[in-house]
Amino acid sequence: MMMTALTQTHVRISQLDRTLITAVVLLSSVFPVELFSHTSPAPKGLDGQYSGKQGQVLVVKVKGEEQATELKGTFLSRTIPFFREFRSGEPAGYIGLLGIDMQDEPGTYELAVEVKQGEQAKQLSFNVLVAKEKFAVEHLTLPKEKVDLDEKSVARWKAEQQLVQQALAENSRLKLWHSSFVEPVNGKRTGIFGSVRIMNGKPRNPHNGEDIGAPMGADVAASNDGVVRLTVDHVFSGKGVFIDHGLGFYTMYFHLSEVLVKDGDLVTAGQIIGKVGATGRATGPHLHWGVKLNGARVNPYSLLDLPFKNGTTPPSMVTDPTPETTTDPQAVPIKE
Numbered sequence: 001m002m003m004t005a006l007t008q009t010h011v012r013i014s015q016l017d018r019t020l021i022t023a024v025v026l027l028s029s030v031f032p033v034e035l036f037s038h039t040s041p042a043p044k045g046l047d048g049q050y051s052g053k054q055g056q057v058l059v060v061k062v063k064g065e066e067q068a069t070e071l072k073g074t075f076l077s078r079t080i081p082f083f084r085e086f087r088s089g090e091p092a093g094y095i096g097l098l099g100i101d102m103q104d105e106p107g108t109y110e111l112a113v114e115v116k117q118g119e120q121a122k123q124l125s126f127n128v129l130v131a132k133e134k135f136a137v138e139h140l141t142l143p144k145e146k147v148d149l150d151e152k153s154v155a156r157w158k159a160e161q162q163l164v165q166q167a168l169a170e171n172s173r174l175k176l177w178h179s180s181f182v183e184p185v186n187g188k189r190t191g192i193f194g195s196v197r198i199m200n201g202k203p204r205n206p207h208n209g210e211d212i213g214a215p216m217g218a219d220v221a222a223s224n225d226g227v228v229r230l231t232v233d234h235v236f237s238g239k240g241v242f243i244d245h246g247l248g249f250y251t252m253y254f255h256l257s258e259v260l261v262k263d264g265d266l267v268t269a270g271q272i273i274g275k276v277g278a279t280g281r282a283t284g285p286h287l288h289w290g291v292k293l294n295g296a297r298v299n300p301y302s303l304l305d306l307p308f309k310n311g312t313t314p315p316s317m318v319t320d321p322t323p324e325t326t327t328d329p330q331a332v333p334i335k336e
């Protein structure tokens with residue numbers, strides 16, 4: 001039985017197959033290392049390392065790619081666009097802004113970057129260490145109807161969520177901002193970005209922005225250049241403005257008493273877009289300032305730390321393969 005099976009298998013191998021097998025065996029013996037390396041996965045994280053806490057923005061710099069036509073990063077299934085850096089008018093590599101979502105699990109992840117130059121493409125790989133941020137716990141007591149919505153309000157809230165999602169899906173392919181980000185209102189920063197919220201004794205979604213206490217009617221400014229993608233009057237956010245800064249970068253301004261811009265308006269950094277109020281689900285006049293960066297909910301105050309001053313470019317933040325300490329107090333975005 002055994003012999004018969006072997007003979008039949010042997011018969012099926014053609015002369016061509018036999019030649020190929022011989023060739024592979026010969027090549028393997030001559031170039032064993034070369035053949036082996038083709039079967040192993042590409043090493044990861046060799047091009048640099050970054051670290052930051054939940055809710056932070058990391059500046060990723062890729063140098064020596066002046067001739068590249070396009071760079072695209074992928075981090076935790078999110079796309080990270082890159083833009084050109086210029087120094088003295090000359091192209092000097094590329095920069096990408098990577099947002100660590102406030103709920104990204106702490107750990108080490110890969111940022112894969114595809115560098116295209118015409119038809120050619122190559123892959124770069126960076127390690128990104130995500131450290132845990134210690135978020136506050138916020139206890140709120142609100143009128144019952146503002147927390148436990150009735151059926152009609154739930155339907156309204158869902159429709160509003162969908163509208164926002166659709167509006168934010170069509171982000172500009174151009175980078176619309178040119179200089180540093182500014183604080184939208186003069187007021188008291190509450191430090192509750194990312195806080196766990198207990199409303200009327202029940203845990204709710206974490207707070208996805210920063211609240212700034214300011215008097216009713218105070219001016220609210222656009223934190224950078226962009227286009228007004230959406231103005232709303234929604235059940236939770238009240239009167240609000242969504243500004244598209246391009247390349248998947250959005251800032252949001254909620255609970256306004258008055259909105260002074262309309263959908264499609266071009267705005268510049270510092271331009272007054274509305275007035276502080278307490279519309280929607282708010283306990284008193286304040287500005288809720290939120291940011292979405294390529295789908296990641298990041299601390300708006302991390303924008304103020306970005307090293308972009310009036311068109312200058314940031315220094316390289318690529319670290320050497322030694323992990324950067326994540327206990328650096330400068331890296332903590334919230335001061336309590």
Ligand SMILES: [Zn+2]
Nearest residue numbers: 209210211288
């Ligand atoms: Zn808020």
